[in-house]
Every structure is written in structure tokens, then in C-alpha cells.
Amino acid sequence: MKKPTKKTSTWKRITESRLFLPLLALSLILLFDMIFIPGFFSIENRDGNLYGSLIDILRNGSTVMLLAIGMTLVIATGGVDLSVGAVMAIAASMAGILMNPSALRNEVFFVTDPTYTFQPLWLVIVAALFISVLCGVWNGMLVGYMRIQPMVATLILMISGRGIAQLITNGLRVQITYKPYTYIGQGWFILPFSLYLVAVVFVLTWLFTRKTAIGMFIESVGINFRSSFYSGIDEKKIKLMVYTFCGFCAGIAGLVASSNIKTSDANNIGLTTELDAILAVVIGGTSMAGGRFSLLASMVGALVMQAITQSMYAVGVPAFALQAIKAVVVVLVILLYSDQFRNFIRRISAPKTEA
Numbered sequence: 001m002k003k004p005t006k007k008t009s010t011w012k013r014i015t016e017s018r019l020f021l022p023l024l025a026l027s028l029i030l031l032f033d034m035i036f037i038p039g040f041f042s043i044e045n046r047d048g049n050l051y052g053s054l055i056d057i058l059r060n061g062s063t064v065m066l067l068a069i070g071m072t073l074v075i076a077t078g079g080v081d082l083s084v085g086a087v088m089a090i091a092a093s094m095a096g097i098l099m100n101p102s103a104l105r106n107e108v109f110f111v112t113d114p115t116y117t118f119q120p121l122w123l124v125i126v127a128a129l130f131i132s133v134l135c136g137v138w139n140g141m142l143v144g145y146m147r148i149q150p151m152v153a154t155l156i157l158m159i160s161g162r163g164i165a166q167l168i169t170n171g172l173r174v175q176i177t178y179k180p181y182t183y184i185g186q187g188w189f190i191l192p193f194s195l196y197l198v199a200v201v202f203v204l205t206w207l208f209t210r211k212t213a214i215g216m217f218i219e220s221v222g223i224n225f226r227s228s229f230y231s232g233i234d235e236k237k238i239k240l241m242v243y244t245f246c247g248f249c250a251g252i253a254g255l256v257a258s259s260n261i262k263t264s265d266a267n268n269i270g271l272t273t274e275l276d277a278i279l280a281v282v283i284g285g286t287s288m289a290g291g292r293f294s295l296l297a298s299m300v301g302a303l304v305m306q307a308i309t310q311s312m313y314a315v316g317v318p319a320f321a322l323q324a325i326k327a328v329v330v331v332l333v334i335l336l337y338s339d340q341f342r343n344f345i346r347r348i349s350a351p352k353t354e355a
Contacts, residue, residue: 018285021336022300025283029307037314050190053310059185059260061306062194063088063253063270067277068284068302069198069205069295070249073242075281077235078222078290079143079150081243084250084277086161087135088270091128091254093165096174096264098124099181104170114179121180129251135161136247137240144239158274165266174264185259194256198299201249206295218242222290272323276305279326283333305329 014020033040033053043052067084074081097104098119117124135157142153176182185194209215217238220228225235250270257269282288283304284297305326312325335341 018294018297019300021285022283022297022304025304026300026307029304029311033307033311033314037311040314048190053314055192057303057306057310058195059192060310061303062185062192062198063257064273064276064280064302064305065198065299066201066249066253066256067246067273068280068298069201070242070246071277072281072284072286072293072295072298073205073209073218074150074246075278075286075288076218076222076290076293077239077242078225079239079243080154080278080288081139081246082151082154082274083135083139083157083161084246084253085270085272085274086158086165087132087247087250088254088257088273089162089165089264089266090135090168091132091251092258092264092269093168093174093266094131095124095128095181095255095258096176097169098127099176099178100174114177117178117181121178124181125255128255129248132247132251132254133244134247135250136244139247140240140243143243144236162266165264169264169266173266176258176262176264182259182262185256194259197252197256201252202295202299205245209295214241219290219292222293275326277302279330279333280305 037053040053043050043054045051067088071081071084099117101118119127139154139157142148142156143150146153183193184197186192189196209218217228217233220231220233221235221238228235228238253273254269258264261269280301281293281298283301284294284299286293286298308325308329309322312322313319317325
């Protein structure tokens with residue numbers, strides 16, 4: 001009797017995993033870095049913190065990873081959130097103006113005291129996250145209860161969000177010198193503190209979606225929301241929840257980004273990051289049509305996007321050309337997830353029989 005060999009069965013399981021393509025893409029990028037970029041893998045310790053290109057990928061990629069966590073749940077319901085970059089700017093502007101409200105008086109006041117903040121840090125963080133959650137609730141109401149197409153509904157806040165951020169800061173870039181706030185995006189306990197934030201958000205989200213029925217409800221709504229409704233699942237509440245959570249993740253990402261650059265730049269914070277987050281989720285194998293998702297694969301996809309950015313800067317690609325490189329990545333991702341490529345993988349991983 002013929003049966004598949006153990007080796008081919010193992011290879012088939014590996015290739016069918018959602019982590020296979022993201023890890024393959026990340027490995028190829030790092031292989032390119034190892035060959036063409038001298039010293040890319042070197043890591044040094046300065047004052048108890050690690051520095052190097054690999055650490056930069058993790059630190060700078062933390063914002064995309066945070067966005068990818070929330071975006072994964074949104075896309076799993078069959079939606080998309082184009083406003084996360086603008087929500088980042090709103091959160092950063094709120095944090096900046098609470099620590100240095102001089103912009104409201106139409107003044108440019110440069111604070112040099114690292115111990116100065118107008119409002120306590122806990123209030124700054126709570127207020128920034130609260131307004132981010134409100135933005136998520138707004139998107140969730142438009143998509144879930146008013147039945148507006150997700151791309152159109154979130155495009156409203158994407159366009160108006162930066163204007164809102166400018167209104168908060170009176171059109172000024174508020175400098176942030178309060179040292180405790182800068183810890184959010186800087187080094188702490190060897191690795192950047194933002195990575196610990198990412199780990200906490202990821203673990204809590206994974207537990208919430210995989211150890212409760214919520215994850216199944218999200219996937220059910222993404223696969224067929226009408227059938228979910230007749231099964232007793234309130235798809236409106238599910239969509240409201242995931243868009244609200246996505247706004248919350250964008251708020252944390254905004255705090256991290258503004259902490260890194262020590263200013264609340266409403267024009268540039270989060271600019272085009274929504275595209276990186278969406279592509280990270282797609283690289284992680286979550287279909288834009290909704291359905292099954294993998295948070296871990298989305299995280300690897302976010303690292304792929306940041307590794308591309310870091311590598312292009314390292315080889316001297318100018319910033320204005322980076323979007324063209326990412327466009328090529330989009331085309332490759334589409335090809336990799338096409339039916340033709342999947343059929344090719346199935347053929348080469350088809351079990352070989354033996355007597």
C-alpha cells in the first residue's frame with residue numbers, strides 16, 4: 001500500500017502555515033542585508049541599552065506592529081481602517097498640548113526643563129488614548145451601524161484627522177522635553193520600552209481572541225456576516241469593538257512615535273503608516289475579504305515592512321523613492337498570495353508515494 005513519506009508530510013505542514021511566507025520574506029531580506037550591507041548585524045551596548053540596525057528594526061517597527069494588531073482584527077471582519085495614521089497624529093497632538101499648552105495661546109514656547117509638564121503623565125496618556133478610542137468608536141459606528149463601506153467611512157477621518165490634530169495644537173509643532181514621556185519610545189531594560197508595550201498588547205489581544213469566543217465571532221463576521229447574524233452574533237457590536245480597539249492601538253502608536261521624535265508633528269506623525277499596517281496584515285496571510293487571521297503572522301509582516309525600510313535606507317535609497325519600493329513589495333505580495341502561486345506550492349509539496 002502506498003503512503004506519503006514523513007518528510008513530504010512535514011514539508012506540506014510547513015508550507016501551509018500562515019507563518020511560512022512572512023518568515024520566508026523576512027529571511028530573504030535579512031540575507032540581502034548580510035551580503036550587501038557590512039555591519040548590519042552588529043549590535044553594541046551603550047549605557048545598558050542595545051544599539052544596531054536590528055534593534056532599529058524592532059524599535060522603529062513597534063508602531064507598525066501596534067497598528068497591525070488592531071488592523072488584523074478589522075480586516076478579519078472584512079473591513080479596513082485607513083485612518084490609523086491620522087489617529088496617531090491626533091493622539092500625539094493631544095499629548096503634546098497637555099504637556100506644553102503654550103500653543104493654545106498662539107505662542108512658540110520652547111521648554112528646556114526635562115522635569116516640566118503642565119499636566120501629569122498619567123493624565124496625558126489617558127487623554128490621548130481616550131480621544132483615540134473615540135475616533136475608533138466613530139469609525140465603528142459608521143461601518144457597523146450606518147452600513148457605510150469601511151474604506152469610505154475611515155477615509156473621512158483619514159482626511160479630516162490631521163486637520164483635527166492641527167486644531168488641537170493651533171497649527172504648531174509642540175516640542176516635548178518631559179523626560180519621563182520620552183521613555184515610552186526610548187531604551188529601557190536593555191531593549192526599547194516600546195517593544196514591551198507591543199508584547200503586552202499582543203499577549204492580551206491573543207488571549208482575548210484565542211481563549212474566548214470573541215476570535216471566533218470576528219472570523220465568523222468576516223466570512224459571512226449574514227449567517228453570523230442568524231447564528232445569534234451581533235455583527236454590529238463586533239465591528240464597533242474591533243474599530244474601537246484599532247483606534248486604541250493607533251493611540252498607543254502615536255504616543256510611541258511622538259516620544260521617539262520628541263515633538264507632536266501633526267503633518268508627519270503616522271503619515272502613510274496605515275498602508276504599512278494593511279500590507280503587514282496581508283503579508284501575514286489575513287485575507288482582505290475577511291475570515292481567519294493570525295496575529296503572530298501579522299507581527300512578522302510588520303517586521304518585514306520595517307526591514308525593507310531599514311534596508312533601503314542603509315543602501316542609500318532616498319526617502320522619496322521608498323514608496324516606489326513598497327509598491328513593488330505590494331505587487332510581489334499579490335503574486336505570492338495568488339491562486340497560481342498557491343497551486344505551484346501545492347504541486348511541489350505534494351506527497352510522494354512509495355510502495
